[in-house]
Amino acid sequence: MSILRHWPSVRARVGRELGLVLALAVVAGGVLGFLALADLVVGGETVAFDTQVLMAFRQAGDAAVPLGAPWLPTVMRDITALGGTAVLSLIVLFTVVYLVLVRRPAAAAFVAGAVLSGAGLSQVLKAFFDRARPDLVPNAPIELSASFPSGHSMLAAVTYLTLGVLLARIETDRRVRVFFPFVAVVLTVLVGVSRVYIGVHWPTDVLGGWLIGAAWAMACWGVVLWLQRGRPALAADG
Template sequence: MEHPHLPHPQGADAAGQVPEAVRHPPWLLWAAAGLALAMAIVALVGWTIDRGHVFGFDRSIMRAMRHAGNTALPIGPAWLEGLMIDITTLGGGTALTLVVVLTAGFLAVRRLWITAALVVAATALGSLAVDLAKLIVARPRPQVIDHLVEVSSMSFPSGHSANSAIVYLTIATLLAQVVDTRGARNFILVAAGLLVVAIGCSRVYLGVHWPTDVLAGWSFGTFWALGWWALGAWIRIKRSTG
């Protein structure tokens, strides 16, 4: 069994029948709602940006990341810049690809084929959706403060924020369902959430993303992960109930 904490045959009664609430859960509906909401958030904010709307807090927050009068000097102690660069690397394509490959490989070795396939599909399709949104909206990178790292793609939505949410939150929910204690599950979920938040904040600190890019990326990635998680639950329940 792939996930002992999900509704599945372990919840069957003594006669081997799966309870009605388990046979007909709204997992597919939640999956569709999560994926639709993820796309809607990006589409709405992207449409607003495409029509030339400027969010005032974008510039204010970015200017707050630098010392007054010097757009090249980041705020905070000297080591903070290096830390932010290290954190932002955890949301890059190379790091996330390695995490997905290693996770999918581990799941395959454990013969958890459905979960492995869902991890690969969710992350690959999510990344493609983010790239497509970047091409459609074509929002230039912010030039309010100096960039502390090199970037080449469009700005909206933040790929680091969206893809890290997709990858780390999906994996966290999987891990949370195979540990025995509530404390361990909470730690895994909170740690993943904090990592995703840190990666998004690093993009603004480094000057390469507007805050709205990051907010849209977080929202998209979170609801995308939840949508695929619900879809996975629906698939497993369908398989367990025949």
């Protein structure tokens, strides 16, 4: 009877511990993968791969013409905006305001802190590697920042994965809990692919952004899960 009485709290604790282990695994894999990829990029060993994949999105013999239906370039530009500073800032702002209004200040602070710190890390990494943007696609949008890692891909991963996990922790229906992280991953992937499609990033820029972005999002969640040991869940703070 004692075990049954305490079962909900035991299950919640086990869930937090498993979540912490999973977060640490993603962090370790993401950081190690990013460092290995960065080493290849700096050494110039990805040039052939990057060029081949980037040009695979263009018509043979005319790099100015992308593959696909005439409407696809417009769709890709719309999708790439989902990883832009303006759109992500609005999403984060509205999310933070909502969490404050429903009296979840810790969750609001977590979302703001995770995304803002991720944006800062993105700028530091870009300045450190200072990789040139692709120059293979005529009439590609002009981007002034460095290329590696892709800021759109990284911040999409940080923002959408952070929100996806937060929503999953709030939701009680298991099917819906899986749905939120799934949507977060799909949006992150689409933003990254769009960056290569419109010709403003090398494929390894996007891969690097995904790796370090996912690692950063999960690192932030790992810290929260560690701090929450024996305390109420972040999603239920008041």
